[in-house]
Amino acid sequence: LWTPENIIDESIDQIRQQVGDDEVVLGLSGGVDSSVVAALLHKAIGDQLTCVFVDNGLLRHLEGEQVMATFAEHMGIRVIRVDAEDLFLGKLKGVSDPEEKRKIIGNTFIDVFDTEAGKLTNAAWLAQGTIYPDVIESAGAKTGKAHLIKSHHNVGGLPENMKLKLCEPLRELFKDEVRKIGVELGLPFDMVYRHPFPGPGLGVRILGEVKKEYADLLRLADAIYIEELRKHELYDKVSQAFTVFMPVKSVGVTGDGRRYQYVVALRAVETIDFMTARWAHLPYEFLDHVSRRIVNEIDGISRVVYDITGKPPGTIEWE
Numbered sequence: 001l002w003t004p005e006n007i008i009d010e011s012i013d014q015i016r017q018q019v020g021d022d023e024v025v026l027g028l029s030g031g032v033d034s035s036v037v038a039a040l041l042h043k044a045i046g047d048q049l050t051c052v053f054v055d056n057g058l059l060r061h062l063e064g065e066q067v068m069a070t071f072a073e074h075m076g077i078r079v080i081r082v083d084a085e086d087l088f089l090g091k092l093k094g095v096s097d098p099e100e101k102r103k104i105i106g107n108t109f110i111d112v113f114d115t116e117a118g119k120l121t122n123a124a125w126l127a128q129g130t131i132y133p134d135v136i137e138s139a140g141a142k143t144g145k146a147h148l149i150k151s152h153h154n155v156g157g158l159p160e161n162m163k164l165k166l167c168e169p170l171r172e173l174f175k176d177e178v179r180k181i182g183v184e185l186g187l188p189f190d191m192v193y194r195h196p197f198p199g200p201g202l203g204v205r206i207l208g209e210v211k212k213e214y215a216d217l218l219r220l221a222d223a224i225y226i227e228e229l230r231k232h233e234l235y236d237k238v239s240q241a242f243t244v245f246m247p248v249k250s251v252g253v254t255g256d257g258r259r260y261q262y263v264v265a266l267r268a269v270e271t272i273d274f275m276t277a278r279w280a281h282l283p284y285e286f287l288d289h290v291s292r293r294i295v296n297e298i299d300g301i302s303r304v305v306y307d308i309t310g311k312p313p314g315t316i317e318w319e
């Protein structure tokens, strides 16, 4: 019988049999899948688990703090937080091609993760939040999980004597099943039902070259948008919503004069499978409210637009 409790019990037995007394390292992103693996492994093997959380400087507002609060402080899981913002932004300097940015972010992640994992000299297993759709190749390529697996199979940057074996306890599960397990394991509902967030993060939501100034402005605008979506009970009615930063300036006026600042676009879509999507018909009053808050509260953004492009012909992300 498929119940979250049964699946958890079964998985715990399997994990214990699989890894025995070995130590396990997990790349924790704060996304649903790796979060559920962390909670599940912690329940199964406790302190044998070490998570590595890489802050690439392309995360959302307070995301790193939330991950540490949930897993390290609240659940007592050992999490190593790596502050790699300077490294990622340095490598992205001068790069504006979207696929090039994706490659750089993905490869830098692997380098940073390998270095940290390499320090855990007792680790024998690499745990991953691979879920069933990732096993189907194209989806895996999109989430980048296939890439990580491949790199570690090839030993990647890890010392020769440290070949990690793979532990993928969610391999047979669909997303909705993973979410149910997450809730049952005590993860916060908002985390488990969060919209998808791409691996390259804000790196593909800042059009063209990525700069810290842009990322900081984007984080503030996106936090307002998401906060208002939640407040107006619209967050769970759309499949994905986010803000895109445009490195172009536009003229505006406020009480004290002329402004010449950046533009952001709000995006919200409704979709079942993310292969096709319809732009969400959010209420005008809501959009008006969010737009005013962003322009009034953020010094650096003077204009807000709403994306009314479906998929096809558009994609969900702008890059």
Ligand code: XMP
Pocket: 102, 142, 143, 144, 196, 197, 198, 199, 200, 240, 274, 311, 314, 315, 316, 317, 318, 319
């Ligand atoms: P697109 O923009 O292709 O997005 O319509 C479809 C879904 O995939 C997500 N997406 C990504 N996820 N790495 C990821 O992990 C990526 O490079 C990437 N690009 C797009 C996007 O957020 C949407 O949910």
